């Protein structure tokens with residue numbers, strides 16, 4: 001294998017060591033020479049985080065003049081539409097290329113048929129229109145999955161306790177089309193139904209949205225790290241003790257992730273995503289190496305919460321851990337990162353200049 005051959009060049013076999021001196025290379029080679037000054041470290045630096053790498057996920061609340069805090073995600077809020085606009089403008093002014101919008105749907109609008117998902121006046125569609133009407137120069141990403149709208153908190157339609165695949169595809173296509181009609185730039189299917197990327201591509205194209213991009217949550221795992229997100233969009237209570245293991249991936253698998261990505265690429269995904277982020281850097285690296293696609297990582301709510309709560313309790317330096325965690329995604333091959341730290345990270349990057 002190419003990878004392991006390259007690997008061996010830097011890791012001589014044991015016999016190479018034993019035939020030569022115990023510390024082959026030293027003292028001629030001193031790795032610390034390149035690390036001794038700030039300028040030298042900058043000169044040899046292999047990866048860097050840029051503002052262009054950041055996507056900011058934002059939660060939207062119904063009503064007006066409302067900022068709701070989310071106890072499991074300190075520093076993250078749900079904004080009503082009027083307060084959302086200045087936040088999105090701030091992101092754009094900082095140079096953040098795109099935002100990902102997540103609506104907290106009022107409980108009375110959650111139903112078994114998830115009809116609110118394809119209501120052109122639903123909260124997320126209103127938000128997309130409001131951002132476009134405000135003339136803000138920023139990409140808008142909308143999630144496609146039924147969980148914000150379902151009475152049971154599942155991403156698909158449910159019958160006799162089963163999440164239905166093919167019937168769900170029809171609903172997802174309608175959801176994608178109303179979002180595109182509202183002005184969404186990138187449709188991001190996060191539902192993990194089989195065949196959804198191809199179905200959505202066809203639905204978008206046949207409605208005249210051939211230029212709307214698809215960012216597929218291609219390798220999305222059934223992860224416990226999504227807990228705080230479900231609080232944020234208000235689906236925790238709906239899902240209750242249920243789980244998503246019949247469609248999201250088993251955290252034990254990586255070959256399967258490559259099959260998932262291959263299918264989404266064949267079906268027309270413009271960009272692919274691996275999710276969660278830091279616990280799945282191995283998957284991210286394999287996906288980038290194998291497909292050379294624009295590849296994104298989602299630093300999910302639980303990863304954010306871990307850093308925030310550890311810092312709040314004095315165990316970690318929040319700022320440094322934030323930047324180190326984001327750089328790890330770049331090292332593993334990500335072209336961009338969805339992160340709740342986007343604003344803070346963009347400010348840090350600008351401060352460095």
Ligand code: PBG
Pocket residue numbers: 143145147155190191225226227228229230244299300301302
């Ligand atoms: C909806 C969706 C989820 C996330 C993004 N889109 C939750 C889930 O699948 O249960 C998680 C994001 C995060 O945890 O930050 N399907």
